Amino acid sequence: MAQSNWFNQNKNRSxxxxxxxxxxxxxxxxxxxxxxxxxxxxADAGFITGVESYFDVEEHTIxxxxxSRAGDTVLFEFRSDAPVLYDYPMVFTRDIDDAEYSxxxxxxxxxxxxxxESDSGEDYCEEPLWSGYLVTGEMESIAARLADGEEIVRxxxxxxxxxxxxxxxxxxxxxxxxxxxxxxxxxxxxxxxDDPIWxxxxxxxxxxxxxxxxxxxxxPGYNTKLLQDDLANSITILAKKGQGAGEPxxxxxxxxxxxxxxxxxxxxxxxxxxxxxxxxxxxxxxxPLFQITAGLGVSVVAEPENNKVIVDVNMIGLAVCLFDLSQxxxxxxE
Amino acid sequence: xxxxxxxxxRDQLEPTKYPFGETVSLVNVNGDTILExxxxxxxxxxxxGGARMYLSKVVVDHDEVTFFVGDATNTxxxxxxxxxxxxPSRIGLTDQYSRPAGVLIxxxxxxxxxxxxGIGTHTFELSQSEFAATCCMPTPEVGVRGILLAxxxxxxxxxxxxxxxxxxxSYEEASSADKCGAPADxxxxxxxxxxxxxxxxxxxxxxxxxxxxxxxxxxxRFRRDDHVFECTxxxxxxxxxxxxxxxxxxxxxxxxxxDGMVIEVAGSNTTLxx
Numbered sequence: 001m002a003q004s005n006w007f008n009q010n011k012n013r014s015x016x017x018x019x020x021x022x023x024x025x026x027x028x029x030x031x032x033x034x035x036x037x038x039x040x041x042x043a044d045a046g047f048i049t050g051v052e053s054y055f056d057v058e059e060h061t062i063x064x065x066x067x068s069r070a071g072d073t074v075l076f077e078f079r080s081d082a083p084v085l086y087d088y089p090m091v092f093t094r095d096i097d098d099a100e101y102s103x104x105x106x107x108x109x110x111x112x113x114x115x116x117e118s119d120s121g122e123d124y125c126e127e128p129l130w131s132g133y134l135v136t137g138e139m140e141s142i143a144a145r146l147a148d149g150e151e152i153v154r155x156x157x158x159x160x161x162x163x164x165x166x167x168x169x170x171x172x173x174x175x176x177x178x179x180x181x182x183x184x185x186x187x188x189x190x191x192x193x194d195d196p197i198w199x200x201x202x203x204x205x206x207x208x209x210x211x212x213x214x215x216x217x218x219x220p221g222y223n224t225k226l227l228q229d230d231l232a233n234s235i236t237i238l239a240k241k242g243q244g245a246g247e248p249x250x251x252x253x254x255x256x257x258x259x260x261x262x263x264x265x266x267x268x269x270x271x272x273x274x275x276x277x278x279x280x281x282x283x284x285x286x287x288p289l290f291q292i293t294a295g296l297g298v299s300v301v302a303e304p305e306n307n308k309v310i311v312d313v314n315m316i317g318l319a320v321c322l323f324d325l326s327q328x329x330x331x332x333x334e
Numbered sequence: 335x336x337x338x339x340x341x342x343x344r345d346q347l348e349p350t351k352y353p354f355g356e357t358v359s360l361v362n363v364n365g366d367t368i369l370e371x372x373x374x375x376x377x378x379x380x381x382x383g384g385a386r387m388y389l390s391k392v393v394v395d396h397d398e399v400t401f402f403v404g405d406a407t408n409t410x411x412x413x414x415x416x417x418x419x420x421x422p423s424r425i426g427l428t429d430q431y432s433r434p435a436g437v438l439i440x441x442x443x444x445x446x447x448x449x450x451x452g453i454g455t456h457t458f459e460l461s462q463s464e465f466a467a468t469c470c471m472p473t474p475e476v477g478v479r480g481i482l483l484a485x486x487x488x489x490x491x492x493x494x495x496x497x498x499x500x501x502x503x504s505y506e507e508a509s510s511a512d513k514c515g516a517p518a519d520x521x522x523x524x525x526x527x528x529x530x531x532x533x534x535x536x537x538x539x540x541x542x543x544x545x546x547x548x549x550x551x552x553x554x555r556f557r558r559d560d561h562v563f564e565c566t567x568x569x570x571x572x573x574x575x576x577x578x579x580x581x582x583x584x585x586x587x588x589x590x591x592x593d594g595m596v597i598e599v600a601g602s603n604t605t606l607x608x
Binding site for chain 1: 339340341342343344345353375376377379381422424425426433434435436437439469471473477478479480481489490491492493494495496497498499501502503504505506508510519521522523524525526527528529530531532533534536537540546547548549550551552553554566567568569570571572573574575576585586587588590591592593594595596597598599600601602603
């Protein structure tokens with residue numbers, strides 16, 4: 001039967017592992033350690049470390065961690081010492097009756113749908129963490145060395161894959177876009193008053209949609225203008241009053257379900273006060289300091305400790321005739 | 335002399351020009367020679383790299399050696415360097431945006447030979463140092479590979495877009511345009527809203543500790559004897575106080591000046607009367 005010369009060569013040498021990390025003093029028969037892994041177990045392999053793998057070709061390696069057998073099934077478990085990949089081994093499955101030079105391609109990703117969460121709390125998009133292929137040698141030879149229920153486990157330095165068989169595409173493309181908004185500036189109370197209380201943490205970044213992939217459209221919202229320059233391959237996002245979706249009639253929440261502080265007198269998400277909740281001017285004269293001047297026949301007495309101003313229309317200083325003083329209004333403000 | 339029937343991969347290729355092509359000279363016009371076996375293997379996959387890549391430049395410096403890989407359109411597709419004091423066995427290659435672009439495999443004793451070339455830039459041409467086709471993985475520049483800022487910063491991988499300082503970003507689904515009557519696709523859309531920051535003064539002054547929350551007057555309570563009236567401002571925050579113009583012959587006057595308001599009674603003062 002015609003066979004690939006490339007595979008034939010490899011099943012007689014360490015490749016795809018670095019010389020000295022496998023196939024050292026292989027016993028004539030019987031069980032082997034990983035360092036003694038016979039050359040004819042594996043004929044070829046190749047790996048692609050993914051966009052989110054944080055793999056570094058100068059620092060990290062990929063290695064065969066374990067070969068195990070359960071009944072007629074043999075598992076080849078590859079791992080990487082790249083921290084992100086370590087908990088996600090790549091396992092190739094063979095049946096003891098599989099033909100020589102059987103090929104299998106495997107992709108390893110965090111299980112679940114888009115943006116699944118791993119045990120470590122990190123979340124990942126659908127992109128594979130890493131992928132690879134494996135070409136195995138003679139399964140009879142493997143079966144002869146590995147009894148049912150047995151396994152061969154790597155020790156440090158064993159079964160390291162040739163680095164040139166790894167294509168590292170970490171951070172080479174834009175894998176996905178995650179959206180978030182920083183917190184808005186939130187109102188605080190003045191001295192002596194209680195600060196507003198929100199029913200959610202404030203002062204944090206609020207994550208929004210995660211793993212936005214595919215053909216992504218950038219849409220101008222309120223007061224936003226987009227300039228697209230095909231020649232320069234650029235998009236400029238400008239703040240322009242009334243552009244895009246126009247001016248908003250209501251506040252735009254920084255995250256879904258954002259609410260005003262508890263017990264707020266209005267619907268302002270940042271807390272604070274509406275224009276009609278603060279005296280900004282009297283008779284059109286604005287603050288912050290407003291002066292009440294007592295003219296002829298009037299005296300103004302301030303009681304700051306009571307937040308009180310007494311305006312006394314007492315006619316003092318006026319040349320008056322006797323008449324009913326009750327016609328003159330007396331006002332008091334506080 | 336014994337013959338090894340199945341030599342190890344690196345041993346087999348060590349006396350050959352690999353990872354360079356069989357037809358290259360490995361000598362440049364200045365006579366700089368790349369010895370066979372200087373590199374044991376290579377895997378090149380720079381973004382935008384074509385099929386025929388070559389070692390375009392070797393720059394020897396006082397403390398490091400840098401290898402540049404190029405193709406027909408760009409002589410600096412990617413590069414990698416090593417420290418003269420501590421030559422490695424693997425040299426990672428990166429492109430101008432520090433994206434992984436490949437690896438050169440050697441051994442410290444082999445790679446250290448390049449420092450003997452002398453300080454300077456040693457250039458090669460395609461015919462002199464083209465890599466073997468099996469080492470080159472063409473990686474066309476398809477799709478969006480990153481977000482490049484005006485200052486040259488490139489964001490790749492998983493990228494966050496964060497709205498801040500009056501800008502809010504959100505996710506929507508939008509229909510694709512210009513479909514000439516064909517059913518529109520639903521596209522993921524990033525919506526950008528510029529809504530400003532109503533409390534911008536607080537934001538600008540809070541960090542230096544210059545901001546103190548004001549205690550605004552929210553209403554004015556008027557009292558006359560037992561009558562109490564509470565006045566809140568109108569939509570513009572204004573309260574109007576005026577004399578009772580429904581009352582004939584009233585002498586009370588209220589008018590504004592630049593600083594506030596003057597309340598007085600019209601009439602002659604006692605000095606004039608006297």
